[in-house]
Amino acid sequence: MAGLDLVVVGGGSAGLVGAQTAARLDARVALVEAERTGGECLYTGCVPSKALIGAARDGLGFEAAMARVKAAVAAIEPHDSPEALEAAGVHVLHGRAVLDPDGTIRLDGQRLPSRSVLLATGASPAVPPLAGLEPGGALTNETVWSLPGLPERLAVVGGGPVGCELAQAFARLGAQVTVVASAPRLLPREDPEASALVRAALEADGVRVITGDAAMAAARRGEGWMLLTGHGARVPFTHLLAATGKVPRTAGIGVAEADVRLDGAGRVVTDASLRTTNPRVWAAGDVTARSRHTHTAGVHAAIAAANAVLGTRRKATSIGEPRVTFTSPEVAAVGRRTTPGTARTVTAPHTRVDRAVADADPVGFTRIALDRAGRITGGTIVGPRAGETLGELSLAVHARLKAQDLAAAVHAYPTHSDGLWSAAIRARLAALDAPAPQAAARLLLALRRAAARPR
Numbered sequence: 001m002a003g004l005d006l007v008v009v010g011g012g013s014a015g016l017v018g019a020q021t022a023a024r025l026d027a028r029v030a031l032v033e034a035e036r037t038g039g040e041c042l043y044t045g046c047v048p049s050k051a052l053i054g055a056a057r058d059g060l061g062f063e064a065a066m067a068r069v070k071a072a073v074a075a076i077e078p079h080d081s082p083e084a085l086e087a088a089g090v091h092v093l094h095g096r097a098v099l100d101p102d103g104t105i106r107l108d109g110q111r112l113p114s115r116s117v118l119l120a121t122g123a124s125p126a127v128p129p130l131a132g133l134e135p136g137g138a139l140t141n142e143t144v145w146s147l148p149g150l151p152e153r154l155a156v157v158g159g160g161p162v163g164c165e166l167a168q169a170f171a172r173l174g175a176q177v178t179v180v181a182s183a184p185r186l187l188p189r190e191d192p193e194a195s196a197l198v199r200a201a202l203e204a205d206g207v208r209v210i211t212g213d214a215a216m217a218a219a220r221r222g223e224g225w226m227l228l229t230g231h232g233a234r235v236p237f238t239h240l241l242a243a244t245g246k247v248p249r250t251a252g253i254g255v256a257e258a259d260v261r262l263d264g265a266g267r268v269v270t271d272a273s274l275r276t277t278n279p280r281v282w283a284a285g286d287v288t289a290r291s292r293h294t295h296t297a298g299v300h301a302a303i304a305a306a307n308a309v310l311g312t313r314r315k316a317t318s319i320g321e322p323r324v325t326f327t328s329p330e331v332a333a334v335g336r337r338t339t340p341g342t343a344r345t346v347t348a349p350h351t352r353v354d355r356a357v358a359d360a361d362p363v364g365f366t367r368i369a370l371d372r373a374g375r376i377t378g379g380t381i382v383g384p385r386a387g388e389t390l391g392e393l394s395l396a397v398h399a400r401l402k403a404q405d406l407a408a409a410v411h412a413y414p415t416h417s418d419g420l421w422s423a424a425i426r427a428r429l430a431a432l433d434a435p436a437p438q439a440a441a442r443l444l445l446a447l448r449r450a451a452a453r454p455r
């Protein structure tokens, strides 16, 4: 195949968007996928996990829940299919692509000449070395969807988004679940108060939560197994789920020979325009150090593909990293961290959000971070449907809106987004209570009274 503008390696969230962006720009583009287009998000990540969480919340049994998972994947699959890509002008090739030293692609021994390449090979689940557990003895997000039945006792290793979401879902489906997390708290990247609420919610669903303690080894105990932690905790289990992060997929694809540099964690290093250290090669998605989410993978891949095809150097400026962990309550956050002491913050507790009270689910809060000028720089929302309010907060951060801008926009009552409105109004009122505005208001009032006095 001669004269390609771009070869995209990998057909997950990043590769799909990158290839379609290039095709829309009239580029001649091919996408190489080793397994199936759709990638982690569709088959082993976002879609099945959200379907399982919804089914568990709705009280379905294991079999009905898994049927819902399959149905959700099947409904979305056609949008990410090779046929859909071909219809969008992307030539789809099946196989395992390898970089040649000059930064072009080789597929099944054949060179695939192109002006540029977009690496979007994603990342595989990391499985911690647990002494005593045979290889393949741990479930991961790649294998958990083919479980034939509900695990009786599930040990979840890792307290990040995967661990928290799946632990709660499996507990609600009826499994006895224990989470073992080496970090001092669940969801260690989020606001500490969010971590505490998620822990309480998991415990209320029957999950045993162990934090600040690493899983070290496993040993057979009769019919089942025992997990041993660094601090001596013992966790009986029939199934173990490793939810301990990701390993970028760069092994055996010729990155070193092509001079594509990796960082200490094995992730592809990119500059602000998403170009790697080989000027012909660009990268986006979980294979890089920049993404942990489908939306970030897609946005970055679109920028990388456009830069590669058009020869531009548009920067992947910070998009505030909006993110939602879909536990009950949901934890949604964007922009500057709201960790106490790191920013000026204003908090609205959801006990004052009437919709949450009316739904008998007032657990949570909305906390916004502000800069000196009163601009909203970030925030955390914890509560039911928190993710649905995050769009408004992301827009505020992106558009550098001030608290007064949000406060001035009337929000319908009673909605969960009242929490964000309430936080913005609190911030506005606090600003008006400051000495200077108070003095100005007193002066204005005195002038008005003086003008109204009969002469």
Ligand SMILES: Cc1cc2nc3c(=O)[nH]c(=O)nc-3n(C[C@H](O)[C@H](O)[C@H](O)COP(=O)(O)OP(=O)(O)OC[C@H]3O[C@@H](n4cnc5c(N)ncnc54)[C@H](O)[C@@H]3O)c2cc1C
Pocket (backbone or CB within 6 Å): 009, 010, 011, 012, 013, 014, 015, 032, 033, 034, 035, 036, 037, 038, 039, 040, 041, 042, 044, 045, 046, 047, 049, 050, 095, 096, 097, 098, 120, 121, 122, 123, 141, 162, 249, 253, 284, 285, 286, 287, 291, 292, 293, 294, 295, 296, 297
């Ligand atoms: C359980 C779970 C739940 C998640 N939930 C969410 C969520 O709710 N929201 C969210 O935003 N994110 C979520 N994520 C994260 C999200 O799934 C990833 O960030 C996203 O899928 C990454 O996309 P990607 O294109 O970088 O990689 P991938 O989707 O992994 O795609 C990479 C593709 O490249 C192919 N490939 C690899 N090497 C080669 C090669 N040499 N040649 C050809 N093809 C190759 C692979 O087969 C694969 O199809 C979740 C993740 C997990 C594990």
Ligand SMILES: NC(=O)c1ccc[n+]([C@@H]2O[C@H](COP(=O)([O-])OP(=O)(O)OC[C@H]3O[C@@H](n4cnc5c(N)ncnc54)[C@H](O)[C@@H]3O)[C@@H](O)[C@H]2O)c1
Pocket (backbone or CB within 6 Å): 128, 157, 158, 159, 160, 161, 162, 163, 165, 180, 181, 182, 183, 188, 213, 214, 215, 216, 243, 244, 245, 246, 291, 292, 293, 323, 324, 325, 326
């Ligand atoms: N809703 C979402 O957007 C969503 C959902 C799931 C996953 N994801 C993404 O997928 C990626 C993977 O998620 P994740 O939760 O697996 O990774 P993570 O890196 O967020 O969390 C893994 C946790 O495992 C712990 N850990 C590691 N080894 C351990 C051991 N031996 N014993 C106990 N704990 C151990 C670490 O301390 C860490 O906190 C993340 O980038 C995440 O953002 C996103």
